[in-house]
Amino acid sequence: MLDHSSLCMKRASAAIAAFMLYPLSTFADPQAGAVREQIDAIRQQMQQMQKTYEQQINALEQRLQVMEAEAQKSTDTDIGVPQPAPETPTAAGSGLQIGVSGLFAAGGSSVGNDELESLQAGAHDPNQNGFTVQNLELTLSGTVDPYIDAQANVILQIDAEGETVVELEEAFFTTRGLPSGLQVKGGQYFTEFGRQNPQHPHVWSFVDQPVVLSRFFGGDGLRSQGVRVSKLLPTDWYSELYVGMQNPKGETVSSFLNAAGEDIGGFTLIDRDPRNFSDLLYSARWLNGFDVSDKVSMNVGVSGLWGPNASGNNTDTSIYGADLYLKWQPVYSQRGFPFVSWHSEVLQRRYEAGDPGDPNRQTLKDWGLFTQALWGFKPGWVAGLRAEYASADGDDGTDPLRDTRKRLSPNLTWYPSEYSRVRLQYNRDWTEHLSDKTVDSVFLQMEFNLGSHAAHKF
Amino acid sequence: MNRLFYLLSALLILISPQLGHAALKVVTTTQDLAAIAQAVGGEQVQVQSLTPGTRDPHYASAKPSMIRKVFRADLLLVIGADMETGWLPPLLQSARNNRVQPGNPGYLDLSAAVPLLGKLNGPMSRAMGDVHASGNPHYWLDPRNGVRIASAIASRLTELDPANTDAYQQRLQTFTRTLNDKLAVWTAALAAMKGKPVIAYHKSFIYLADAFGFTIVDEVEPKPGISPSAASLAALVTRIKDEKIALLIMEPYYERRSAQFLHEKTDIQVAVLPQSVGAQAGIGNYIELFDAIVAELKKAMDT
Numbered sequence: 001m002l003d004h005s006s007l008c009m010k011r012a013s014a015a016i017a018a019f020m021l022y023p024l025s026t027f028a029d030p031q032a033g034a035v036r037e038q039i040d041a042i043r044q045q046m047q048q049m050q051k052t053y054e055q056q057i058n059a060l061e062q063r064l065q066v067m068e069a070e071a072q073k074s075t076d077t078d079i080g081v082p083q084p085a086p087e088t089p090t091a092a093g094s095g096l097q098i099g100v101s102g103l104f105a106a107g108g109s110s111v112g113n114d115e116l117e118s119l120q121a122g123a124h125d126p127n128q129n130g131f132t133v134q135n136l137e138l139t140l141s142g143t144v145d146p147y148i149d150a151q152a153n154v155i156l157q158i159d160a161e162g163e164t165v166v167e168l169e170e171a172f173f174t175t176r177g178l179p180s181g182l183q184v185k186g187g188q189y190f191t192e193f194g195r196q197n198p199q200h201p202h203v204w205s206f207v208d209q210p211v212v213l214s215r216f217f218g219g220d221g222l223r224s225q226g227v228r229v230s231k232l233l234p235t236d237w238y239s240e241l242y243v244g245m246q247n248p249k250g251e252t253v254s255s256f257l258n259a260a261g262e263d264i265g266g267f268t269l270i271d272r273d274p275r276n277f278s279d280l281l282y283s284a285r286w287l288n289g290f291d292v293s294d295k296v297s298m299n300v301g302v303s304g305l306w307g308p309n310a311s312g313n314n315t316d317t318s319i320y321g322a323d324l325y326l327k328w329q330p331v332y333s334q335r336g337f338p339f340v341s342w343h344s345e346v347l348q349r350r351y352e353a354g355d356p357g358d359p360n361r362q363t364l365k366d367w368g369l370f371t372q373a374l375w376g377f378k379p380g381w382v383a384g385l386r387a388e389y390a391s392a393d394g395d396d397g398t399d400p401l402r403d404t405r406k407r408l409s410p411n412l413t414w415y416p417s418e419y420s421r422v423r424l425q426y427n428r429d430w431t432e433h434l435s436d437k438t439v440d441s442v443f444l445q446m447e448f449n450l451g452s453h454a455a456h457k458f
Numbered sequence: 459m460n461r462l463f464y465l466l467s468a469l470l471i472l473i474s475p476q477l478g479h480a481a482l483k484v485v486t487t488t489q490d491l492a493a494i495a496q497a498v499g500g501e502q503v504q505v506q507s508l509t510p511g512t513r514d515p516h517y518a519s520a521k522p523s524m525i526r527k528v529f530r531a532d533l534l535l536v537i538g539a540d541m542e543t544g545w546l547p548p549l550l551q552s553a554r555n556n557r558v559q560p561g562n563p564g565y566l567d568l569s570a571a572v573p574l575l576g577k578l579n580g581p582m583s584r585a586m587g588d589v590h591a592s593g594n595p596h597y598w599l600d601p602r603n604g605v606r607i608a609s610a611i612a613s614r615l616t617e618l619d620p621a622n623t624d625a626y627q628q629r630l631q632t633f634t635r636t637l638n639d640k641l642a643v644w645t646a647a648l649a650a651m652k653g654k655p656v657i658a659y660h661k662s663f664i665y666l667a668d669a670f671g672f673t674i675v676d677e678v679e680p681k682p683g684i685s686p687s688a689a690s691l692a693a694l695v696t697r698i699k700d701e702k703i704a705l706l707i708m709e710p711y712y713e714r715r716s717a718q719f720l721h722e723k724t725d726i727q728v729a730v731l732p733q734s735v736g737a738q739a740g741i742g743n744y745i746e747l748f749d750a751i752v753a754e755l756k757k758a759m760d761t
Contacts, residue, residue, distance in 0.1 A: 146561075
């Protein structure tokens with residue numbers, strides 16, 4: 001529960017953020033219908049972008065032809081006369097980049113599809129005895145002008161009923177060169193909480209999303225509309241601080257206002273809208289990176305989320321997390337192999353369920369962790385092992401999103417080239433909510449990347 | 459929420475102007491560019507390479523420490539020709555340094571300063587493997603391109619720091635002279651290689667072959683970036699025997715089993731060539747790189 005002074009603080013911090021981001025504040029508009037408007041605006045923007053880029057590409061092509069002709073003239077290899085550098089063509093970062101990435105899986109499990117869907121709770125997890133189209137992702141990205149870059153990811157998916165679903169997964173801009181190491185990102189985007197949440201399914205190291213993330217952030221991961229500011233801190237090592245605010249409502253913000261009618265811990269969610277700035281979802285992350293040696297690099301981060309939830313009119317949720325990533329690579333490596341990496345995250349959620357005065361009011365406390373190791377033992381081949389645990393205070397063993405759950409997942413991945421991948425994964429589940437207390441599943445996954453392959457972040 | 463208030467306040471306070479330093483901060487994607495930039499820039503520059511010479515720069519992975527380096531850079535030197543395409547764009551996006559964004563004076567793509575070989579004409583498909591449309595990016599392995607790179611860097615340093623023009627031009631002349639003298643020595647040492655057929659592991663030595671007059675007739679990789687198979691190696695064995703190819707050259711970071719197999723089947727000599735400054739101990743600058751390459755080639759030819 002919030003007392004008056006902390007509400008003031010909330011408003012003050014919101015006011016500061018709003019002042020800093022004044023021209024961008026439309027993205028944080030909590031009014032209903034704003035999302036639709038935004039989608040239309042983005043669509044128009046994308047069409048506009050396409051037109052401008054086509055013109056630019058034509059212009060660049062002409063320039064290139066002229067330069068090539070000139071280069072032809074001056075390809076004498078006389079070493080004595082240093083030639084002045086020709087005008088640098090802006091090869092990197094210009095032009096609209098288009099990529100298509102497809103993820104398909106075939107699977108079999110010791111339980112039926114209904115039970116399997118409760119275990120594979122991620123919206124892009126393989127969850128069928130048979131075939132699953134996990135994700136077909138269309139990525140458009142590029143540099144808009146000297147000030148901003150932009151990216152849009154549209155996802156097509158075929159659900160368990162055979163219906164094709166379209167989602168605007170992400171659509172955002174980032175600034176290119178604000179002073180003092182600042183960067184602003186705005187639009188619809190994955191919240192930078194931990195290492196795994198902002199990753200798109202095609203860069204995951206396993207075929208499915210960690211159990212604890214499905215529980216806290218829903219099937220699609222935590223993403224919403226908003227703005228965030230990040231700052232590279234003036235330290236000797238890499239240190240970055242992110243603070244942001246986003247709309248708290250919708251299925252992709254499931255621990256917060258979520259969608260009316262959903263259930264959590266026995267409470268049915270009401271249709272609650274954010275009333276003011278202090279009702280938005282606030283996020284913070286502090287990420288640090290070090291080169292431990294020539295061969296080992298390390299990232300350590302802590303993250304936090306604060307926002308309202310819809311189990312009542314005055315109820316809040318907070319989520320905290322810590323993450324660690326270590327990677328070893330020898331000084332000599334071919335195509336980035338061999339390597340060993342280790343990635344772990346632990347998350348804890350405090351969910352106030354029910355308004356003050358409600359006889360059923362309680363505070364739900366959940367936590368979970370996952371730890372995963374990958375070993376790239378020869379070029380193109382990676383063996384992985386992931387262990388997970390999730391549990392909740394006061395669960396009665398019937399709620400698939402709150403029972404005590406353990407999962408162990410070994411897998412083997414083969415990359416025939418940089419652009420395709422075949423992955424075999426076995427899942428051993430220990431669960432309480434099903435009549436089978438242990439479940440075995442096997443998945444075979446195929447991925448392809450067409451067009452410009454989105455480069456991966458560290 | 460108090461926490462957030464403090465975080466935001468801290469953020470505002472941290473907006474402090476970056477203090478200028480005397481030496482220009484030059485960041486390069488490879489150690490070869492770093493070595494040449496150091497030779498031209500001398501004490502007026504402070505040079506850092508993002509990748510070590512021991513690793514294939516095409517497959518570098520972006521690390522947080524790189525963000526710090528690029529964030530602080532005054533000049534970013536890149537190989538270009540798609541060499542860093544897998545990791546540089548997101549790095550530039552995270553580094554939020556407008557000085558070194560493409561198109562600004564702090565960004566220099568050296569592939570524009572040299573005549574690129576291996577440009578592809580006609581239809582191109584990824585079925586051809588890992589191909590670069592704009593040309594082969596391993597151009598630093600021709601010492602004549604070393605002069606072109608140095609010259610382009612000197613012009614850019616002059617533009618960014620006109621006060622030290624004389625120092626840059628003087629060092630460029632020294633570098634060019636040394637490289638010219640050395641080139642005569644290297645060419646003489648490898649005179650016996652002129653016109654000889656050679657097999658390379660990867661399509662990365664065409665500039666070296668061009669500089670010293672030998673011909674690369676085939677690669678161990680059936681297609682660029684695609685690992686050899688038993689069948690492709692068997693075909694190579696036949697070709698090596700038929701055409702009496704005596705030398706196989708490769709970088710230190712590739713697997714040695716395929717080369718060993720070919721050596722056992724055909725008696726072909728294998729020369730493991732350092733492909734970059736820093737690839738082996740004792741190679742600290744651009745001249746030493748070619749000293750080492752020439753020594754390895756000579757050793758393999760004399761066996």
